[in-house]
Amino acid sequence: MGIDLSHADRFLVWVEDFFRGFGGDPEGQQAMADALQGIRAYWVDALEERRRDAVPREGDIASYLLGAKYDDERPLTDDELLDMLTVLVLAGLDTTRAQLGYMFRHLALHPEHRRQLIDEPELVPSAVEEVLRFYTMIFGDGRKVTRDVEFHGAGLKKGDMVYGLVSAANRDPRVYDRANEFVIDRKKNNHFGFASGPHRCLGMHLARREMQIAVEEWLRVIPDFRLATHEVIMERGGGAMTAPLDMPLEWEVAS
Amino acid sequence: MKVFIDPDECTGHGRCYRLAPDLLTYDDEGYVAIRGQPIDVPADQVEFAEEAEGTCPEGAISLIRED
Numbered sequence: 001m002g003i004d005l006s007h008a009d010r011f012l013v014w015v016e017d018f019f020r021g022f023g024g025d026p027e028g029q030q031a032m033a034d035a036l037q038g039i040r041a042y043w044v045d046a047l048e049e050r051r052r053d054a055v056p057r058e059g060d061i062a063s064y065l066l067g068a069k070y071d072d073e074r075p076l077t078d079d080e081l082l083d084m085l086t087v088l089v090l091a092g093l094d095t096t097r098a099q100l101g102y103m104f105r106h107l108a109l110h111p112e113h114r115r116q117l118i119d120e121p122e123l124v125p126s127a128v129e130e131v132l133r134f135y136t137m138i139f140g141d142g143r144k145v146t147r148d149v150e151f152h153g154a155g156l157k158k159g160d161m162v163y164g165l166v167s168a169a170n171r172d173p174r175v176y177d178r179a180n181e182f183v184i185d186r187k188k189n190n191h192f193g194f195a196s197g198p199h200r201c202l203g204m205h206l207a208r209r210e211m212q213i214a215v216e217e218w219l220r221v222i223p224d225f226r227l228a229t230h231e232v233i234m235e236r237g238g239g240a241m242t243a244p245l246d247m248p249l250e251w252e253v254a255s
Numbered sequence: 256m257k258v259f260i261d262p263d264e265c266t267g268h269g270r271c272y273r274l275a276p277d278l279l280t281y282d283d284e285g286y287v288a289i290r291g292q293p294i295d296v297p298a299d300q301v302e303f304a305e306e307a308e309g310t311c312p313e314g315a316i317s318l319i320r321e322d
Contacts, residue, residue: 125273187274188309196312200266205285 002060015093022238043085098243102135108227127184128211132193139167166192225251257293257319258304264315275303
């Protein structure tokens, strides 16, 4: 996306500090505020560096956004640019890692699914979709009501904010056969793991690809593994998301 | 049978053309390439068209059955 890979370590710390802040303790909230400040300051500098460019830099999202127009009418404001770049960092780094955690926990607990993916690698894409449906880590999301409407008896006014619990929709028995089962080759899988509408996940194609490659490469080298703990896996989260704090795995090494 | 992609609803999830690669293709931005006009479904693609319809989170895909 146009930033120096050697800066990645800084982003990882910021993102971890940010999401741990959802826990609510004052110390965590201070770290969260500092992380947010760090990310924004990084982008302030990056934007400043790119403003002077005569042409946009190839493959560089900040550079591209500097030249972008809102509804073809006006350039983006500095606040909009910073918000977008900051959300991109927060949304891009933590989500895939969390979703991978749930995927590997599932595979650690289900040898029959590991075996199936090794024998039939063409099932990997549908397995990834089913992970997103069954273990939806962004489990809810807000949307703004665009017109007055009555929804299942509830009157909603234009401008109201509503909260959609997408993880419940993803297990709606009216929509899915065997809704509470992990069906590895499920085809008609219109889940909301990446939400829907104009604000659906911008990074979903990358996220899917990352998950598919992760599971393929992992199973090629480590076909059998298990959870390395009998303790409950602790999760952190807020009003919209959940992520395992860690996912200890173990396997036999052939000598 | 024909399949129709609503151009106002498609946001480019890409699940339909993964399930039905011989029926639906995509443009450079990830949307279904042909939107807003019915696409003929060959007999051997009916099953895939039905899967594509069922996999769209936007409800952008409809099937037109001719009897």
